[in-house]
Amino acid sequence: MKIATWNVNSVRARLANVVHWIEEFSPDVLLLQEIKTVAETFPNSEFEELGYTCALVGQKSYNGVAILSKYPMEDIKDRLPGDDTDEQARYIEAWIDSGSSGIRVASIYLPNGNPTDSPKFPYKLDWMDRLDSHAESLLKYEEPVVLGGDYNVIPSDNDVYDPKGWAEDALCRPETRSRFRAILYLGYTDAFRAVHNDAGHYTFWDYQGRAFEADKGLRIDHLLLSPQAADRLKSCDIDPLPRGRQKASDHTPIWCELTD
DNA sequence: ATGCCGGGCGAAGCCCGA
Numbered sequence: 001m002k003i004a005t006w007n008v009n010s011v012r013a014r015l016a017n018v019v020h021w022i023e024e025f026s027p028d029v030l031l032l033q034e035i036k037t038v039a040e041t042f043p044n045s046e047f048e049e050l051g052y053t054c055a056l057v058g059q060k061s062y063n064g065v066a067i068l069s070k071y072p073m074e075d076i077k078d079r080l081p082g083d084d085t086d087e088q089a090r091y092i093e094a095w096i097d098s099g100s101s102g103i104r105v106a107s108i109y110l111p112n113g114n115p116t117d118s119p120k121f122p123y124k125l126d127w128m129d130r131l132d133s134h135a136e137s138l139l140k141y142e143e144p145v146v147l148g149g150d151y152n153v154i155p156s157d158n159d160v161y162d163p164k165g166w167a168e169d170a171l172c173r174p175e176t177r178s179r180f181r182a183i184l185y186l187g188y189t190d191a192f193r194a195v196h197n198d199a200g201h202y203t204f205w206d207y208q209g210r211a212f213e214a215d216k217g218l219r220i221d222h223l224l225l226s227p228q229a230a231d232r233l234k235s236c237d238i239d240p241l242p243r244g245r246q247k248a249s250d251h252t253p254i255w256c257e258l259t260d
Numbered sequence: 261a262t263g264c265c266g267g268g269c270g271a272a273g274c275c276c277g278a
Contacts, residue, residue, distance in 0.1 A: 247266095
């Protein structure tokens with residue numbers, strides 16, 4: 001089973017690119033972030049024609065997350081527990097019924113948190129605490145779980161082209177990194193780091209300053225696996241090609257393959 | 261380079277992203 005995640009920076013603006021990538025990669029499950037639209041204007045039929053069913057939580061103009069699946073989905077949760085006042089569309093979770101086994105997946109758009117002297121930073125840290133609690137609660141089912149998405153976290157200095165320049169950014173700050181590590185300490189595996197040890201692998205390059213051509217990137221999109229999912233991890237990689245195409249998102253897909 | 265791109269909204273210019 002191939003599971004991919006991609007912050008598309010508007011699913012409607014990116015539809016041709018997303019369809020192109022689905023046709024060449026054929027993921028079983030594709031987690032999307034920043035769809036930037038509501039359910040009424042989500043391109044359901046285009047994805048259904050490619051053999052996918054869609055679950056999404058939308059929001060006008062901002063945020064929005066979706067799950068595209070070749071298999072039926074059940075037990076869909078459209079918000080992260082822990083704060084009933086949080087109106088931002090940043091979390092959706094579903095059980096993927098892939099026949100004999102099955103797997104739980106979540107599509108996550110974690111808040112950016114900049115600037116760090118604004119309320120956006122404590123919102124990010126609180127959101128991460130909520131994610132940590134929920135990730136812990138999921139472990140008690142002893143199921144395969146893949147928590148994928150745009151975490152807006154640069155886990156280590158190996159994951160950024162200019163560690164010193166980014167040290168005080170909300171994506172790098174110690175408060176952010178410690179909360180990301182807390183999820184790993186629960187028993188989740190960073191799928192990419194389970195397979196690759198070296199620096200310089202990125203999932204995001206800014207639109208500005210020819211950052212992609214200069215490979216000035218960040219590794220901020222992640223697939224975190226519960227032990228039962230990590231046991232089945234075959235491979236994990238980033239596909240940089242979509243970032244180089246016309247009308248590209250500033251993020252590119254990262255995927256993992258699990259044994260069936 | 262805390263916005264140089266790019267998208268949404270809505271019809272010009274501001275808000276937002278990382």
